[in-house]
Amino acid sequence: EPEVTQTPSHQVTQMGQEVILRCVPISNHLYFYWYRQILGQKVEFLVSFYNNEISEKSEIFDDQFSVERPDGSNFTLKIRSTKLEDSAMYFCASSEIPPYQPQHFGDGTRLSIL
Amino acid sequence: AQKVTQAQTEISVVEKEDVTLDCVYETRDTTYYLFWYKQPPSGELVFLIRRNSFDEQNEISGRYSWNFQKSTSSFNFTITASQVVDSAVYFCALSEGMDSSYKLIFGSGTRLLVRP
Numbered sequence: 754e755p756e757v758t759q760t761p762s763h764q765v766t767q768m769g770q771e772v773i774l775r776c777v778p779i780s781n782h783l784y785f786y787w788y789r790q791i792l793g794q795k796v797e798f799l800v801s802f803y804n805n806e807i808s809e810k811s812e813i814f815d816d817q818f819s820v821e822r823p824d825g826s827n828f829t830l831k832i833r834s835t836k837l838e839d840s841a842m843y844f845c846a847s848s849e850i851p852p853y854q855p856q857h858f859g860d861g862t863r864l865s866i867l
Numbered sequence: 868a869q870k871v872t873q874a875q876t877e878i879s880v881v882e883k884e885d886v887t888l889d890c891v892y893e894t895r896d897t898t899y900y901l902f903w904y905k906q907p908p909s910g911e912l913v914f915l916i917r918r919n920s921f922d923e924q925n926e927i928s929g930r931y932s933w934n935f936q937k938s939t940s941s942f943n944f945t946i947t948a949s950q951v952v953d954s955a956v957y958f959c960a961l962s963e964g965m966d967s968s969y970k971l972i973f974g975s976g977t978r979l980l981v982r983p
Contacts, residue, residue, distance in 0.1 A: 851969035
């Protein structure tokens with residue numbers, strides 16, 4: 754069964770550094786999402802992406818964050834200057850036709866900021 | 868405003884017991900969708916079920932069953948004859964029909980521990 758793939762599984766970065774989290778959504782899916790989960794807390798929406806543009810972003814998704822779909826397959830989340838509070842698990846999700854089809858999640862990237 | 872509440876933060880049961888996980892939602896939309904996801908200790912999020920607001924039929928899938936009641940804004944999840952492998956955090960989530968991004972709004976999750 755096709756799945757969403759995220760790399761790396763764990764990223765350790767010094768505070769202030771830029772980090773790029775990568776995702777390969779399921780190939781025929783059209784809607785893409787990033788969520789984050791701070792340890793022990795609920796999953797929070799960051800941004801949605803459709804038709805090569807952001808369709809919605811949350812308050813968390815400030816100017817330090819950006820997303821790109823640079824080729825036909827990858828979907829990336831960039832954090833320009835990381836802060837300690839960016840430490841979390843970041844999940845990529847994709848869906849063919851939400852909400853009729855569910856969002857399928859990748860295994861997540863654990864981001865640790867030192 | 869939209870909101871999902873999972874009042875049970877943690878439940879512990881002995882294997883073979885039945886367990887019900889509660890989910891209460893708030894939305895102003897008349898069209899909305901409800902989901903349950905499972906997060907095992909390995910951390911991934913696994914889709915379990917989707918329900919739309921026009922379909923109040925309860926559903927059973929093996930040992931899992933879901934009870935959707937619009938009158939009480941609840942979408943509860945029951946595991947029958949629980950097994951150790953059911954130990955996980957379970958999230959209820961809401962997606963609103965008027966939301967063009969169809970983002971998921973998650974509850975805070977219920978951690979289920981099934982003891983042998």
